[in-house]
Amino acid sequence: MNTKRPEKDILNRFSAAEREEVLRLWDIAGKIGPSRDDLPFQTDLDSEWGKVQQHIERRKREGKARVHTMPALRKARPRPKAAKSFTIAFALAALILGGFLMWYLFVPVTVEVPRGEFTVLDWDDGIKVELNSGSTISWNRSLGNGHRNVHLHGEAYFDIPSSEKPFVVETHSARVEVLGTRFNVRCWTDDPVGRTTLALVEGEVRLASLHEPRHDVMLYPGQRSQVDINNTEPLEPEPVDVQQVLAWRERGFYFSSIPMTEVAAELERRYDARIAIEGENLRNQTLTIYLPRPGDLENIIESICFVSGCRYDADDQEVRLY
Amino acid sequence: MSTDTEYQYWAGRIRDSDEEAFSDLFRESYEPLMRYAYSFVKDADVAGDMLQEVYAHLWDIRNRLDERKSLKALLYRMTKNRCINYIRSRKSVRLDEVPLSDQPRVEMKTETDKQEAGSQLERQLGEWIEELPPRQREAFELSRFEGLDHHEIATVMECAPRTVNNHIVGALNTLRKRLHDWETERNN
Numbered sequence: 001m002n003t004k005r006p007e008k009d010i011l012n013r014f015s016a017a018e019r020e021e022v023l024r025l026w027d028i029a030g031k032i033g034p035s036r037d038d039l040p041f042q043t044d045l046d047s048e049w050g051k052v053q054q055h056i057e058r059r060k061r062e063g064k065a066r067v068h069t070m071p072a073l074r075k076a077r078p079r080p081k082a083a084k085s086f087t088i089a090f091a092l093a094a095l096i097l098g099g100f101l102m103w104y105l106f107v108p109v110t111v112e113v114p115r116g117e118f119t120v121l122d123w124d125d126g127i128k129v130e131l132n133s134g135s136t137i138s139w140n141r142s143l144g145n146g147h148r149n150v151h152l153h154g155e156a157y158f159d160i161p162s163s164e165k166p167f168v169v170e171t172h173s174a175r176v177e178v179l180g181t182r183f184n185v186r187c188w189t190d191d192p193v194g195r196t197t198l199a200l201v202e203g204e205v206r207l208a209s210l211h212e213p214r215h216d217v218m219l220y221p222g223q224r225s226q227v228d229i230n231n232t233e234p235l236e237p238e239p240v241d242v243q244q245v246l247a248w249r250e251r252g253f254y255f256s257s258i259p260m261t262e263v264a265a266e267l268e269r270r271y272d273a274r275i276a277i278e279g280e281n282l283r284n285q286t287l288t289i290y291l292p293r294p295g296d297l298e299n300i301i302e303s304i305c306f307v308s309g310c311r312y313d314a315d316d317q318e319v320r321l322y
Numbered sequence: 323m324s325t326d327t328e329y330q331y332w333a334g335r336i337r338d339s340d341e342e343a344f345s346d347l348f349r350e351s352y353e354p355l356m357r358y359a360y361s362f363v364k365d366a367d368v369a370g371d372m373l374q375e376v377y378a379h380l381w382d383i384r385n386r387l388d389e390r391k392s393l394k395a396l397l398y399r400m401t402k403n404r405c406i407n408y409i410r411s412r413k414s415v416r417l418d419e420v421p422l423s424d425q426p427r428v429e430m431k432t433e434t435d436k437q438e439a440g441s442q443l444e445r446q447l448g449e450w451i452e453e454l455p456p457r458q459r460e461a462f463e464l465s466r467f468e469g470l471d472h473h474e475i476a477t478v479m480e481c482a483p484r485t486v487n488n489h490i491v492g493a494l495n496t497l498r499k500r501l502h503d504w505e506t507e508r509n510n
């Protein structure tokens with residue numbers, strides 16, 4: 001085990017110089033490994049195996065007992081009783097099947113993307129949804145239009161092929177209805193006003209407040225609009241650089257006048273890290289930055305500090321901005 | 323025969339209720355699993371109980387074993403799940419119930435000869451590994467210390483092998499950085 005090298009696809013992720021360090025670390029770690037072999041107590045393999053054997057023997061006796069009693073039972077029991085028990089079993093099976101069917105039809109399917117990961121959902125009808133780290137999407141298998149009617153918390157990019165049937169996204173503050181288009185929805189639950197931001201890549205989209213569905217606005221490609229829980233109707237659509245909005249799909253970042261706290265929340269989700277911002281001023285400061293290929297967390301933090309004039313220190317628990 | 327193919331061979335035999343194969347598997351896997359269980363529950367008796375449950379359960383479900391699926395990964399996952407359930411069920415128990423002196427502690431062997439620079443680095447590395455983010459640490463330890471391959475780790479951690487890769491690369495990057503800092507500091 002100790003002579004084993006890291007797997008190839010790990011090593012391939014490092015440059016030649018880095019690879020040397022990785023191998024060295026791997027080697028030293030191997031020397032720590034054996035010290036872990038010394039448990040701070042003794043284990044008695046034979047007596048432990050004895051207990052496992054007892055279990056096996058017990059199972060054997062139970063198995064034999066079962067085989068032994070079954071023919072006797074069958075003989076002793078008159079037919080009607082057997083039929084009755086069969087009826088009961090049948091009823092039970094039907095009940096379980098029915099329960100499962102109800103569950104299948106009415107309990108929504110939920111997909112939760114862990115922090116630090118991305119998920120793509122692909123349906124047979126060509127609908128494709130890409131989900132950013134930390135997002136949740138759910139839909140009902142039977143009610144409404146099945147997966148053509150989804151509920152979103154977080155950020156997702158939707159690619160909906162043209163169809164007669166509408167596709168609907170609901171967030172905590174907005175309702176988006178489309179026929180066939182590509183668009184990005186962003187709606188994080190930790191946003192204080194429950195804002196939903198919609199940016200359109202292709203096609204046409206109707207955006208409405210969740211509570212006032214009649215006051216909707218129409219978006220055209222290259223536009224974005226917003227609605228939050230306090231609005232009765234969405235903001236007038238404005239032009240936006242779609243490529244920047246979709247930076248997250250390529251693992252990049254795009255922030256436009258975004259408060260530092262929100263930037264931190266986004267980084268926490270993406271890197272499964274903790275980021276603390278110290279000082280009211282810094283927390284309220286907004287940030288505009290576009291990082292198409294950000295690299296690791298420290299790289300980004302450095303860029304952010306460069307742009308906003310703050311400083312940082314980092315340990316393995318959290319990053320502190322001040 | 324490498325241990326991995328050995329495990330898969332055992333899986334087939336155990337499915338056919340071969341007690342000898344089961345005993346071989348037990349003797350090969352018990353200590354590594356003991357270490358693994360102990361790393362969760364930090365108590366020798368409890369870890370032993372967990373493993374008894376794991377092997378008993380494995381025997382009960384033997385007819386569902388599949389040679390094409392890693393038996394080793396299955397054992398690790400069963401152990402991990404049981405330990406985590408145990409820890410969860412214990413959460414409600416007050417911590418001060420157990421006197422500190424009775425709580426077992428793992429001593430790193432390297433602490434005894436800390437004079438040497440080499441072993442000092444080993445000790446450092448041990449600390450850095452402990453300070454890694456939990457998922458990275460788990461992936462790294464399963465790979466380096468338990469010798470599981472990425473598909474097996476993915477089964478144990480219930481995620482995609484690609485994610486395992488990312489965790490290990492992340493861990494190695496952090497460790498490299500810490501090694502750099504440590505060596506620069508020593509050279510000044």
